Amino acid sequence: MSEPVIPAATESGQPTAYLHSGWTRRVVGYVLILVLVNVMVDSVLASPTFVLPQLSEAFHTDQFAWIGSSAMLAGAMWAPLLGKSADINGKRKILVLTLLVAGAGGLVCLIAPHIIVFVLGRVLQGAAVAALFLTVALVRDICAPKFAMVVTGLVTSGSAVFGIVTPFILEPAVHAFGWRVVFVISASFAGLATLLVRFVLPESRITTPGTVDVKGALVLGGGLAAVLVYISLGQVFGWLSAFPILVLLAGIAALIYWYRVLSRRPEPVIDIRGVSAALGLGLLVVVMGTGAYQSMLQLFSLLVEVAPDEGLGYGIAGPAALGLMFGVPSIGIMLGGTISGAVAARKGPALTLAAGVLAGVIGTALMLLAGAASLPLAVVCSFLLSLTAGSLVTSGFNLASILAPRERQGTVSSMVMVMVAVGSVTMNFIGSAILGATRVVHDGEPVNSSFGVHSYIAVAGAVFLLAIVPTILLVRRMGDHVVTGAPISHL
Template identity: 50%
Template sequence: MNGRLIGLLTVLVLVNFVVDSAITAPLVVLPEMLDHFGTDQAAWLNATAMLAGVMWAPLLGKSADLHGRRKVLVLTLLLSCAGALLCAVAPGLWLFVPGRMLQGASLAAIFLSVAIVRGAFPSRTAMIAVGVVTSGSAVLNIASRFLIEDLASKYGFQVLFLVSASVAVVMAGCVHRFVPESPARTPGRIDFGGALLLGAGLGGVLGYISLGSDFGWLAVGPLALLAVGVTASARWFLVSSRKPDPLIDIRDLRGPLALLLLVVFLASGSYQSMLQLIPLIGDVSADQRLGYGLADQGSVALLLAAPGLGVTLGGPTAGWLAGRVGPARTLAAAVVLGTAVTLGMFLGVSRLPAALCCAFLLGATVGALGTSGFNMAGSLAPPERQGIVSSLVMVMVSIGSVALNFVGAAVLASTSVAVDGETVNSATGVLAYIGIASGTFALAAVLAVLLARDTKVRN
């Protein structure tokens, strides 16, 4: 591998660091944001970017196939920069929420980076490079948490968004300067009407899932979002099935690709829900006699850092394996590992060594699953359609994450107990939470094995 390709990988790893600064890093300062805006609606501040990212992904993926991946990646980073600046200066939610929606465009940087790598590297090397690009920023993400927490305590939460905007605009310049433009092009045009319908459909349904737990599942606002989402999705399906050049051709969503997307949806939702559970059990002491808890057994900071280290190892390892046994088999192995690790958390909820092991392996699963999913999608798509097909993987990751996170939260809320006047999660709720994640992972494992067999037969 020559210096130019190493430089390309470095730039794309840093590009994916922008995604973390825009999507997940604001969780570090979530309490400060809630106090500043005088609200208890965390979903508006946190989930908006992820939901908007689901809407941005197909549009930017299709645009990349039509107009060039580098050009659209630069646009994506500039949109994220503009959103971060709006969030930094927003006097109220009326400007902060649109800012978060613009930041959501940064999700497209992940699959655009993957598409650029697959076009720049030979096939076997590209599989390893995908793992490096999708997982290499994990260590930077861990270190940045401590820095952002310190800066926010001194200068306010707005500093996070100023840092995010600065990193995004610098990386936009680096991408324009150092990343070659892809020669592959897909003839056609962008179906903006279909993009609006698809965005409204996904946003409405996911918005209902995200906000229903805060406002009430039968409240007028969430139900209106659900109605808009279902109506728009149905309309998009009917219209797209008739157009000659739709945003997403649903006629292609069959066979191995459809099975891959279902596996990604189930597995991503499962591991994200488990990552959400880890800090909850790490904040409870066994002395409270709730039947779980790790807070008094050692350094819980290691428990929170372990997944990041696992991601860094899991991504490149999965890329290396994919080059030897194929992405389908590697994907199946990653999902089977995730199933075993999730089952291990039945023991890990009360024993720190087991929890540390499971947290690390869960991170490895995250890295391996993301790398294998993108590699598998890339192997199923021609060069001129890498952008849109990779965007579908990102959409499934996002939808699965939102859906299973809120399912898990609803289970915990419905089984909570009162101890000394304080509402806490019960052992029943925690174990049921793990059971749902394990069952979903097991279903994904069965489908992943079927996908691997189907791919072997086709080859």
């Protein structure tokens, strides 16, 4: 079978590489490998949510937000450094590195004797967050612009196919082998993906001469992490207690120092002043929408542990509840990402981003009305929210791809991933704080109250509603823009 390719042009119009513009066996093989990489990412980020109660019991902690979000928080630290490094040193090379680090993190979690070592393992696993945006950046190196949008939808959401059966496999596996089996699986996926990426995928044809500002990356990542850590520590030690306040001030000081000094260097790790208005609006929608969705995903893992007949006013435990809540909605992620990629190639990613936000508003509204106590309705709500997840992530990356030159795809894609990480961590901790502040005593034990659960859902819904404002502004600004190979950073 012949391979349709088109010459890729730089801003000067000179061809620099040949890009695939249609499906061939080789492209299918590349896509399958990139999907496998993102299966590993899902196993790092989502699989631990299946065993949150077991992890809380094993490490004697009720800070489930730390367990579920530590890898995503670490991803916010990793992303700027790895994104810039990928543009300079080659995306495949850096992707292999992230897979090795993530695999090592899974092994650390597997043998962790206490919570401190476990969180350290999750920090290493956070490198997997970079793997997601690097797969998207590699797609742009392999495919022509319009075709790349379709492929991006498949790469970012194709891993959801495995999510359909994962809960039905994990439930008996966890019952038989315990919570550690989750990390055995993630480390195994990381090892397999490393080999395939290294020996099958092509290296980046376009790189950017320069150096990586390691100091700037560490200061920026550390500042982000410190602010997010405050959100977690505040609910434990008190929002105005000395230690959390010191952590917050240190984070703010680091971010100010990075912005006022380090970001003005000739080659900053992220050129924040070069962010266009359209990209800024898109990033704002992503941080709000994905944050709201991830917080709801965390809530679902708690609701399936409570039976409706316990009389708490919430709870959806029942036969195959775990499989239904986390398996069936995987179809929604796959559909949301795939359809968004195909539509964006014709209409642009702004409209598909708007569709994702709308699905999130509807899903949380239904969940607030009755879904927290009805398994069938909860499954419908989870499906709608998964459409949101697939659409927002795919559309965010596609928007970044058309607003940045090819040689900066790694850096700009890392900005999208930072927004996903910041939104997810922030909303997860806020949700945890809401539940912790509204607990009641039931049969002699502290449990989440109905008021707390419904307040949690209401906050997520409010964030989706607020996301409508930048979405409308983005759609107006992008207008009828047609996707081409040239960046449109002026928007």
